[in-house]
Amino acid sequence: MSTAEFVVVANRLPVDRDADGGWRPSPGGLVAALEPVMRKADGAWVGWAGKPDLELEPFDNDGMHLVPITLTADDVEQYYEGFSNDTIWPLYHDVIAAPRYRRAWWESYVSVNERFADAAASVAAQGATVWVQDYQLQLVPRLLRERRPDLTIGYFHHIPFPAYGLYAQLPWRRQVLEGLLGADVIGFQRVADAGNFARAVRRQLRYETKASGIRVPEADGGSRLALAKAFPISIDAELYVELAQREDIRARAAEIRAELGNPKKILLGVDRLDYTKGIRHRMKAFGELLEDGRLSVEDVTLVQVASPSRERVGPYMQLRDEIELTVGRINGDYDTMGHTAIRYLHQAFPREEMVALYLAADVMLVTALRDGMNLVAKEYVASRVDNRGVLVLSEFAGAADELGSALLINPHDIGGLKNTIERAVHMPGAEQGRRMRALRRRVREHDVEAWSQDFLAALDEASHAGGHR
Numbered sequence: 001m002s003t004a005e006f007v008v009v010a011n012r013l014p015v016d017r018d019a020d021g022g023w024r025p026s027p028g029g030l031v032a033a034l035e036p037v038m039r040k041a042d043g044a045w046v047g048w049a050g051k052p053d054l055e056l057e058p059f060d061n062d063g064m065h066l067v068p069i070t071l072t073a074d075d076v077e078q079y080y081e082g083f084s085n086d087t088i089w090p091l092y093h094d095v096i097a098a099p100r101y102r103r104a105w106w107e108s109y110v111s112v113n114e115r116f117a118d119a120a121a122s123v124a125a126q127g128a129t130v131w132v133q134d135y136q137l138q139l140v141p142r143l144l145r146e147r148r149p150d151l152t153i154g155y156f157h158h159i160p161f162p163a164y165g166l167y168a169q170l171p172w173r174r175q176v177l178e179g180l181l182g183a184d185v186i187g188f189q190r191v192a193d194a195g196n197f198a199r200a201v202r203r204q205l206r207y208e209t210k211a212s213g214i215r216v217p218e219a220d221g222g223s224r225l226a227l228a229k230a231f232p233i234s235i236d237a238e239l240y241v242e243l244a245q246r247e248d249i250r251a252r253a254a255e256i257r258a259e260l261g262n263p264k265k266i267l268l269g270v271d272r273l274d275y276t277k278g279i280r281h282r283m284k285a286f287g288e289l290l291e292d293g294r295l296s297v298e299d300v301t302l303v304q305v306a307s308p309s310r311e312r313v314g315p316y317m318q319l320r321d322e323i324e325l326t327v328g329r330i331n332g333d334y335d336t337m338g339h340t341a342i343r344y345l346h347q348a349f350p351r352e353e354m355v356a357l358y359l360a361a362d363v364m365l366v367t368a369l370r371d372g373m374n375l376v377a378k379e380y381v382a383s384r385v386d387n388r389g390v391l392v393l394s395e396f397a398g399a400a401d402e403l404g405s406a407l408l409i410n411p412h413d414i415g416g417l418k419n420t421i422e423r424a425v426h427m428p429g430a431e432q433g434r435r436m437r438a439l440r441r442r443v444r445e446h447d448v449e450a451w452s453q454d455f456l457a458a459l460d461e462a463s464h465a466g467g468h469r
């Protein structure tokens with residue numbers, strides 16, 4: 001097998017196998033962010049093709065060398081739906097849903113992480129750089145170091161890392177920390193996430209930490225230095241600028257407005273259908289504004305795109321039922337023949353259609369209860385080449401650390417959220433422009449390329465300087 005100097009290891013490949021044996025882009029922000037990085041690096045990408053029991057040989061797709069990992073139906077149930085998305089996901093998002101701690105799921109997580117580490121070890125060239133991604137693969141850095149001590153290993157954590165009081169619930173809390181500490185650099189979205197991680201390491205493992213450095217003891221009695229630091233992820237901002245300037249996409253934005261009956265204002269929510277996103281809180285606030293008569297369906301429509309996600313995991317099934325009940329109730333109460341309160345779309349759309357929607361939307365609602373970053377907020381901002389539109393952004397999304405010129409909200413405070421939505425709907429053009437310009441400056445200066453360069457430069461430095469002592 002040919003080897004690569006640069007290897008990305010992620011739960012998913014950038015493409016998913018569809019029902020007719022074709023390929024479509026994988027869901028989520030991780031793939032969207034890493035794809036442009038990979039295209040330039042000419043490396044290999046190790047991941048799962050999104051369907052159980054698929055056995056595929058490595059292949060090239062769109063300029064990338066893809067190395068598929070087979071997950072059996074049992075692996076999907078226990079490693080992916082179970083431990084990754086019914087244990088770690090809710091625990092790391094501040095237990096918005098109750099995490100379930102199942103020993104069989106943990107065993108499956110260990111064995112699938114071993115499989116990813118084996119694949120990465122066999123595709124990486126001597127002395128290569130391997131960049132492991134996200135919470136599904138927290139054990140891979142250490143497993144990989146055991147197999148290939150010559151490699152430089154980075155890990156990026158796309159979701160929050162919780163406060164120690166919550167993290168301590170995890171029955172396998174030591175093993176997970178030890179797994180992550182196999183990396184030379186462990187990247188987080190927010191400074192607070194890196195701080196929570198360092199605290200867990202001190203409390204659980206009693207390792208010495210200083211600024212961003214963690215002294216990791218080694219079997220030979222020596223030690224090495226690992227770096228745990230914030231590197232906020234971003235988007236390919238110029239791509240969104242280009243799409244937003246395309247004639248056909250601008251025409252589509254106008255068409256969307258017309259299809260919605262040309263309301264005075266369009267509010268927009270775009271999320272994977274996930275309980276961390278605060279979709280219910282958003283709908284409650286909007287429904288109450290209609291009930292109070294502070295907004296009217298003649299003037300304002302909420303478009304909610306909720307793309308299907310993790311549909312066999314219990315809390316996700318429950319959430320879908322609750323949201324669809326809420327949409328039905330609000331629309332039943334307030335729709336007229338010509339106007340709808342909420343246009344709800346349980347579908348995923350191509351990027352072009354999303355940019356048209358961003359251009360059509362006067363107010364973007366990001367009301368996450370907890371979110372690693374939230375790239376939708378950045379996509380909206382990058383797309384607003386007209387310097388118009390208002391971003392309402394939860395302070396519990398990582399993006400709030402950078403996007404301070406948005407209208408920041410606490411989604412739990414429904415009264416405050418209602419006031420802010422109303423303010424956003426009525427915000428004068430000059431204030432929209434002032435805020436949007438500041439937001440756009442940040443997103444364009446700190447794009448995904450800057451993110452990956454920062455991370456990879458830190459990794460390069462750490463692998464040279466970190467060394468043994």
Ligand code: F6P
Binds near residue numbers: 012028134159309310
């Ligand atoms: O961005 C966070 C994340 O959990 C990614 O790790 C993941 O790829 C994406 O959301 C989508 O989730 P899933 O792969 O479970 O569909």
